[in-house]
Amino acid sequence: MLNFDPERFLRIQNEALSHTRSIQRVVGSLFDDGASNLFFLGAGGAGKLMEPAAQLIARLSDFPVYLENAAELVAVGSSNLGPQSIVVIPSLSGTTPEAIAALEHAHQRGARVISLTAHADSPVAVAADHTFTVSAADDTSSESFYLQSLVIALALLNRLGRYDAFDSTVSQLQSLPALLLEVKRSYEPTAAEIARSIQHDEYHIITGAGPAWTEAWYYGTCILEEMQWIRTRPIHASDFFHGTLELVESGVSVILFKGDDASRPLAERVERWLPSVTDRITVVDTAEFALPGISADVKSLIPHVLVATVLERVSAHLEVLRDHPLTTRRYYRRLDY
Known part of the structure; x- marks a missing residue:
């Protein structure tokens, strides 16, 4: 295949799925601590990639989920963002200015932040309450972000009692x-x-x-x-x-x-x-x-x-x-x- 490293691709996508049980534990813990809504806050393409996960939650449950433009939310605010919120911020580099600003804004409102990045030492990863790092790059980040956000959505739906097939699904996803x-x-x-x-x-x-x-x-x-x-x-x-x-x-x-x-x-x-x-x-x-x-x-x-x-x-x-x-x-x- 032209300009492609199969082993690198497998390593990155398997790494994304390796966080499945950790994501499940974090989402469950935040829910048990009283989380009552979820915000996906990303900038540009990384933010857009969260859309299928947000829609899945909205279509299978009545748990409030918000897919927001990070920069606009910081500019105009949201009465729904607060200590009861789980905020998911994807940023490949972990240095995107809009993502950093969104994280700071979320913390100011008392929300708990989960970050998805490619660099554990980046500002977004370091400042988040929970961070999941996958060593992806532009050519592999779409699948990586899609899979991680899908796991977040399914873990929440499972906790809500709206998706009983979680274990079977994640078992299939491993392949x-x-x-x-x-x-x-x-x-x-x-x-x-x-x-x-x-x-x-x-x-x-x-x-x-x-x-x-x-x-x-x-x-x-x-x-x-x-x-x-x-x-x-x-x-x-x-x-x-x-x-x-x-x-x-x-x-x-x-x-x-x-x-x-x-x-x-x-x-x-x-x-x-x-x-x-x-x-x-x-x-x-x-x-x-x-x-x-x-x-x-x-x-x-x-x-x-x-x-x-x-x-x-x-x-x-x-x-x-x-x-x-x-x-x-x-x-x-x-x-x-």
Whole structure:
């Protein structure tokens, strides 16, 4: 596989899942201490990656959960944030200014903070009440953050009595890193073809629903825009026919993600309509990925993980074809914080 270290990938994703029981104990302890709501507070893409976990909690329980933009919450405040709150702050570097400010704000309000970082000695990790460190980097952080936040959500739901299959699910997830590696290997020719097909496009509409929508937003914003300087329009599949359809015409590239979950019909509706106006259609469908030993119920929890893991392969080819390394930035170092 192009520009890929299988052993490193396995080590990082297994490390993410190695914290499962510790996360379960921390979440249980905070709940027993009187926690009555949960905030996911992240900046940029790291914050967006928490969306499927927040939605899972909200859809399976009445426990109040808030997915907030960290910088905006610090600016405007929240009457719901206080000593009764669990706050989860993801920050790969652990040095993101907005994440540090959110952590300080949460502590000022008396909340308890769980941090997810790649560096145990970073400001966010050191200041958090509980920190879980996984030595991920940009190319492996999506799966890592997705899996850690999923475990947080499932641990809370289990404590609430709303998810009895916790032990069975985490047992299945332990085999997921190796299965993801096989998915990557089998998808490599397709990834190379997708990269060749889209390498010259300067604009993409990217859509999906359910957990796959989170990855649609993330891939458009944090990979194609930030790392490749390609303009994108991420749009939820349920909103596609409320405006964005008017932007589609012959030659316009649309990238569609279909998850193996209850939201799938929303993506299929877009897929049925697209051929009537454009032949520039790229579909990533998690139903095509074999995961031996993973039940349908568990697979429905991870379409975003699956889409992220194959898109990493697309990106690896795209940066070579475009002669634009994923680490190249124009303005990042010039930001005035």
